[in-house]
Amino acid sequence: MKNLKWFVLAAVCILFAVSWFAKASGGDGVDNSVLDAFLVTLAAFLTLAIMSFLYQDNPYYKFAEHLFVGVSAAYWMCLGFWSTVVGNLFPRISEGLSNFFLVPYQPGPLNFFFAIPIILGILLLMRLSPKGGWLSRWPLAFIVGTTAGLNFVRYLRSDFVKQISSTFVPLVVDWQGFGHFFSNISLTAGGPLVMMLTNLVIFIGVFCGIVYFFFSKEHTGVFGKASRVGIWILMITFGASFGYTVMGRISLLVGRLTFLFTDWLGIIG
Numbered sequence: 672m673k674n675l676k677w678f679v680l681a682a683v684c685i686l687f688a689v690s691w692f693a694k695a696s697g698g699d700g701v702d703n704s705v706l707d708a709f710l711v712t713l714a715a716f717l718t719l720a721i722m723s724f725l726y727q728d729n730p731y732y733k734f735a736e737h738l739f740v741g742v743s744a745a746y747w748m749c750l751g752f753w754s755t756v757v758g759n760l761f762p763r764i765s766e767g768l769s770n771f772f773l774v775p776y777q778p779g780p781l782n783f784f785f786a787i788p789i790i791l792g793i794l795l796l797m798r799l800s801p802k803g804g805w806l807s808r809w810p811l812a813f814i815v816g817t818t819a820g821l822n823f824v825r826y827l828r829s830d831f832v833k834q835i836s837s838t839f840v841p842l843v844v845d846w847q848g849f850g851h852f853f854s855n856i857s858l859t860a861g862g863p864l865v866m867m868l869t870n871l872v873i874f875i876g877v878f879c880g881i882v883y884f885f886f887s888k889e890h891t892g893v894f895g896k897a898s899r900v901g902i903w904i905l906m907i908t909f910g911a912s913f914g915y916t917v918m919g920r921i922s923l924l925v926g927r928l929t930f931l932f933t934d935w936l937g938i939i940g
Contacts, residue, residue: 717739791810841870
């Protein structure tokens with residue numbers, strides 16, 4: 672079993688070298704530089720390493736997974752340092768640091784509130800210390816609490832108040848009498864008939880959904896039928912949301928397959 676692992680590793684290295692040489696020499700009909708050929712081959716093999724998890728967990732998948740997490744963490748750390756510390760903090764506290772990092776200095780009265788994020792950031796790094804790790808709980812609690820408070824207001828407006836206000840729709844749209852209605856029937860999306868049917872579905876869906884979650888009365892008779900309609904509305908909604916998520920993941924898969932067959936193998940286009 673151990674020899675098989677080394678054999679597979681050697682085969683992967685040989686295939687990588689052959690692919691790199693073929694891409695660099697224009698074997699696929701496209702002349703690439705040595706660096707571009709290496710990057711394309713590396714991206715292709717990392718993609719295949721991630722997809723190998725469909726067979727079973729293996730060292731190649733773990734390597735690609737850890738590499739992705741590490742590179743992502745390093746990228747966001749550098750982005751945060753240059754955009755927040757260098758771009759926002761240093762220009763306000765020190766002209767020397769601004770000149771050193773080549774960012775415009777913003778003179779003004781020294782604001783002692785800038786010391787708060789500096790102290791919290793230093794305390795957060797204490798997580799790396801075995802004895803001082805407990806100090807990192809204070810800035811972490813501040814970050815979690817602040818983020819939760821800000822997102823609570825945002826989600827309260829978007830997911831609660833906005834959705835409730837969107838259910839207050841008129842059941843009769845642009846009503847000018849039966850004669851005008853029947854003489855101007857249109858199946859377009861903006862027509863009165865379609866708008867009325869849409870608003871009616873919204874009204875029935877919201878009402879029956881609320882009835883389903885009303886447990887103070889036994890779900891029998893008309894009340895039970897409305898509850899059953901509410902279940903159908905909920906299942907259709909969850910199914911549509913799940914389908915939308917799956918389609919998003921499939922689009923990512925299509926993008927990677929397009930990269931493999933186009934940029935790497937050169938089979939398509």
